[in-house]
Amino acid sequence: MEQGSASNSGQRLEVTVAGDEGSVRLDRVLAIRQPQLSRSRLKALILAGSVTAGGVAIRDPAYHVTAGDTITIDVPEAVAAEPSGEDIALDIVHEDDDIIVIDKPRGLVVHPAAGHETGTLVNALIAHCGASLSGIGGVKRPGIVHRLDKDTTGLMVAAKNDRAHKSLTEQFADHGRTNEMRRGYLALVWGVPNRLRGTVNAPIDRHPHAREKMAVRDSGREAITHWEIRETFNGRDGKPVAALLACQLETGRTHQIRVHLAHIGHPLLGDSVYGPHFKTKSSHLGPRSQAALTALGRQALHAYLLALEHPKTGEILHWESPLPQDLLLLLNALQAAL
Numbered sequence: 001m002e003q004g005s006a007s008n009s010g011q012r013l014e015v016t017v018a019g020d021e022g023s024v025r026l027d028r029v030l031a032i033r034q035p036q037l038s039r040s041r042l043k044a045l046i047l048a049g050s051v052t053a054g055g056v057a058i059r060d061p062a063y064h065v066t067a068g069d070t071i072t073i074d075v076p077e078a079v080a081a082e083p084s085g086e087d088i089a090l091d092i093v094h095e096d097d098d099i100i101v102i103d104k105p106r107g108l109v110v111h112p113a114a115g116h117e118t119g120t121l122v123n124a125l126i127a128h129c130g131a132s133l134s135g136i137g138g139v140k141r142p143g144i145v146h147r148l149d150k151d152t153t154g155l156m157v158a159a160k161n162d163r164a165h166k167s168l169t170e171q172f173a174d175h176g177r178t179n180e181m182r183r184g185y186l187a188l189v190w191g192v193p194n195r196l197r198g199t200v201n202a203p204i205d206r207h208p209h210a211r212e213k214m215a216v217r218d219s220g221r222e223a224i225t226h227w228e229i230r231e232t233f234n235g236r237d238g239k240p241v242a243a244l245l246a247c248q249l250e251t252g253r254t255h256q257i258r259v260h261l262a263h264i265g266h267p268l269l270g271d272s273v274y275g276p277h278f279k280t281k282s283s284h285l286g287p288r289s290q291a292a293l294t295a296l297g298r299q300a301l302h303a304y305l306l307a308l309e310h311p312k313t314g315e316i317l318h319w320e321s322p323l324p325q326d327l328l329l330l331l332n333a334l335q336a337a338l
Contacts, residue, residue, distance in 0.1 A: 051074075190241070268301055
């Protein structure tokens with residue numbers, strides 16, 4: 001049985017589980033009972049806390065329901081297709097009439113998407129740059145030519161006009177093969193590679209079962225990551241337990257560094273998506289390192305280096321960003337083997 005009513009947030013739907021839906025998973029039951037909502041939309045609503053049972057938000061799409069349960073879905077009113085400006089503080093590293101370079105903090109989503117329609121870097125850029133961003137690079141991603149994951153920190157550049165957008169897009173597509181564009185990342189990883197430097201050349205595609213993940217697959221697009229060891233760390237038993245790697249991208253696939261490092265057996269510290277089976281290794285860390293890793297609560301990845309050719313002047317510009325405080329605390333603890 002389904003009911004609907006208007007609410008301040010748009011539309012409120014109620015579903016009473018009949019028990020004959022063929023599945024006990026919340027997302028599948030709702031997909032059957034509310035076919036007008038796509039499965040991706042339902043998943044986003046669940047993860048956003050908009051689906052409740054007995055007044056309690058259920059944020060797990062795989063939650064098991066039982067016959068007789070009443071599920072409430074609060075569907076927010078439609079948002080404008082074009083994102084609006086929001087007063088969000090930006091750490092601006094460089095800005096001129098053509099480009100803006102920011103040091104992105106953890107937790108900031110780059111552009112609007114399901115479940116993150118507001119509070120993004122795009123919303124912040126629109127407020128800061130004004131009408132100059134309009135129409136550049138698409139409605140949902142004005143000015144954006146590359147991205148960082150929500151919890152990856154570091155340097156990003158955005159275009160402020162069409163000429164700059166064209167130039168930056170071409171530079172990022174080339175990835176330094178024939179130009180001076182470079183992107184460098186610092187990554188704290190589990191274990192120590194058996195050589196000082198290397199290259200991972202492995203195609204990346206959507207994971208065959210977990211669609212929110214990426215994976216190395218023959219069907220994927222070319223993906224190349226270069227890495228070198230900057231520092232190694234011993235655990236409480238004096239044996240190697242982790243390393244600091246400097247990585248450079250030759251391609252720009254979603255989650256590329258995270259997927260590639262996990263693929264060679266050295267996932268990022270704190271990466272709950274690509275390295276959850278390495279959690280037991282934390283027992284080899286000293287108490288201070290364990291505490292710093294727990295407090296980190298994200299993948300230990302920072303975009304520390306960005307170099308590119310200025311779209312207007314042709315000057316080669318270079319920026320470096322120091323490790324943010326949470327990663328610095330973890331690094332210091334690892335160095336002290338405490």
